[in-house]
Amino acid sequence: MSSVRPLITSQIAVLAPGFRALSICVEAAPLINPDFAQKALADACQAVMNDDPAWAQAHLGAWAEVFRGFGAKPQRTPCSAEALRKRVLRGGGLPPIDPIVDLYNAISLEYAIPVGGxxxxxxxxxxRLVIADGDELFDAVKDGQIVNESPEPGEVIWRDDMGVTCRRWNWRQGVRTRLSSDATRMWFILESLPQMPLDALQEAGGRLVEGLGVMMPGTLIEQELIGPDAG
Structure with a gap:
């Protein structure tokens, strides 16, 4: 299987000291058990309504400070984990989107961690995770149509050789690389700050890997820890 090691600019360590992530590459097998994801999402929503991990609010607060550090306003454009949790707390749950998306959203909710798929x-x-120049292209949906826009100069973005794949670090995903269950090659990134214990990050990755294996038996998976804790 072909793996990928994302590149992270050295400026990220200045903006978010101690940033670390789990990178998980997947060669997908046929989706056999999609119902697993719906239950995982429902359970995660209930967990958000009932209780949080002891470190959850500190972790989300640290993400808000990092967003402020590159000029984003977390009240309006929060990190993806905060945005999901606000939707659950406001409405009591989340509607299913796609089994794979539902699964990684469930992990994000349960562990208060941004998870990209x-x-x-x-x-x-x-x-690669970089600081935007401001002239990169990002494909977004506006009024039901795909339009091109650009990030703000100095904004943290995920990108590839063609353009931006996610704006404001993990706030809004682009259309071109959006994941669904029919993808044959998948990449997940679980992004944490030091307020989240390392063992919780590894547990979250393990839960994602386990769920993928249940839903798609025979799937090939590789994962790598990225950041100061990596061996």
């Missing part, structure tokens, strides 16, 4: 086959070159 990407169609790796749609990438041109290596995923």
């Amino acid at each position: 990407e169609n790796l086959a749609a990438y041109v070159g290596t995923p």
Whole structure:
């Protein structure tokens, strides 16, 4: 199986000291047990309504500070984990979207961690986390139509050789690399700050890997820890 190691610019360590992530590459098998994801999502929503991990609010608060550090306003454009949790707390749950998306959203909710899922086959070159110049292209949906926009200069973005794949670090995903269950090559990135214990990050990755194996028996999976804790 072909794996990918995302590139992270050295400026990220200045903006978010101690940032670490789990990168998980998947060669997908046929989706056999999609119902697993719906139950996982429902359970995760209930967990958000009932209780949080002891470190959850500190972790989300740290993400808000990082967003402020590159000029984003977390009240309006929060990190993806905060945005999901606000929707659950407001409405009591989330509607299903796609089994694979539902699964990684469930992990994000339960562990208060931004989780990205990407169609790796749609990438041109290596995923990389960088500071935007402001002239990169990002494909977004507006009024039901796909339009091109650009990030703000100084904004943290995920990108490849073609353009931006996710704006404001993990706030809004682009259309081109959006993941669904019919993808044959998948890439997940679980992004954490030091307020989340390392063992919780590894547990979250393990739960994602386990769920993928249940839903798609025979799937090939590789994972790698990225950041200061990596061996």
